[in-house]
Amino acid sequence: MTILVTAAGHLGRLAVKSLIARGVAPADIRIGARTLSKVDDLVALGVNAVELDYDRPETVTAAVAGADKVLLVSASEPGKRVPQHQAVIDAAKAAGVSQLVYTSAPHADSSTLILAPEHKATEELIVASGVPATVLRNxxxxxxxxxxxxxxxxxxxxxxxxxxxxxxxxSRADYAEGAAAVLTTEGHIGQTYELxxxxxxxxxxxxxxxxxxxxxxxxxxxxxxxxxxxxxxxxxxxxxxxxxxxxxxxxxxxxxxxxASNVLSGLIGRxxxxxxxxxxxxxx
Known part of the structure; x- marks a missing residue:
């Protein structure tokens, strides 16, 4: 099984380390990064690094190809997220991934939060794609x-x-552990978790x-x-x-x-x- 983490920022890096801590072999993990030299420390652990730039769909397609599961870490630039996420969703559908996990926003479908609309749109794209998915509303x-x-x-x-x-x-580490738990245990397909x-x-x-x-x-x-x-x-x-x-x-x-809720603490067991x-x- 190959798990792709799409971004090498704070949350993505922590998710990789949480996956390893949960027993996933480093060789079974891919980390996507725009600049591969920035993940040399993860490569040193045995993780596979692949070029992945949300603004270059061809790199997304290549990075997702052959992955069994994908953690789509939300892009960081407001106003650009929807097309960036669409590239990952399209690639996941084409690759036939068994689970796409997306880091969304709290109550994205109904919230007044200024960041919510892009996350709501992404969730709708995931549903429309038919890709088996889990939504983590962090x-x-x-x-x-x-x-x-x-x-x-x-x-x-x-x-x-x-x-x-x-x-x-x-903490970011808490959410990263939650994502790793969802990627490594059963029963999460089709679920939306308010974390x-x-x-x-x-x-x-x-x-x-x-x-x-x-x-x-x-x-x-x-x-x-x-x-x-x-x-x-x-x-x-x-x-x-x-x-x-x-x-x-x-x-x-x-x-x-x-x-507040205990859903996240329930996933991470602490x-x-x-x-x-x-x-x-x-x-x-």
Whole structure:
């Protein structure tokens, strides 16, 4: 059996390591990458590296050919995901893969989350293709907030516009283990799993986690959307990025990421990683 992981970013790399930890022989794993030299460490473990660029369908077709199972790690650039994912789905159908596992977004078919429409469209393409599939609707990653730790610790203030909205995040390693579990055990074809951390936290809790990690007092300052965008542009973000970040906070305020569950912990056989531990590990 050959398992292809389509991308060599953080989640894909962790998924490869989780597959190996679950007993999959490295020689039975392919890792797709645009730049093969970036996965030399995985090749050293015995994993097969193949060129795979979502924007070059011919590389996708070649990478998928002969694979039995495919973990389609969602592409990272908003606005381009649907055609990029379509290339993988088409290649999986042509190759006759036995299972396509896709990393989607929470409640992609009904959520107001700004990222949801592309994931919803991808899920629909998978259904239309007829490829046997499992959809993993991953909630937020703890690591999405690592970049805010140093600045918040230095200033003593964590800014945002999420109000008291909660986030049921887990670590990338948790989600990677969940994907590996679905790829290596039976009974998951046709299933859609809403995956999240065991508990949800708000930005005041994030500020407390930063305080615990850094040893410096940090408080959360909630701003309205306009003030949040102004602050972010003042820090050097362009208007588009600042607007995107504030829109995500608005989604959080609406509750789009608040749903904690034990589905992920059930798949991985342990509690999900607490926020403070996930941030600390990523900083290390």
């Amino acid at each position: 909630n937020w990653y703890h690591e999405n907030y690592t970049g805010q730790v140093a600045g918040a610790a230095e200033s003593g203030v964590l800014i945002g516009s999420a109000g008291t909205g909660r986030v049921a995040s887990a 999240a951390g065991d508990t949800a936290w708000d930005y005041a809790g994030l500020a407390a986690a930063i305080s615990e990690i850094t040893g410096r007092p940090v408080e959360y300052q909630n701003l309205d959307t306009a003030a949040h965008v102004a602050a972010l542009t003042g820090f050097g973000l362009d208007e588009g990025t600042a607007g995107f970040v504030s829109a995500l906070d608005a989604n959080i305020a609406e509750g789009a990421l608040a749903e 509690p999900t990683t607490p926020l403070v531990d996930g941030l600390r590990a990523d900083l290390a």
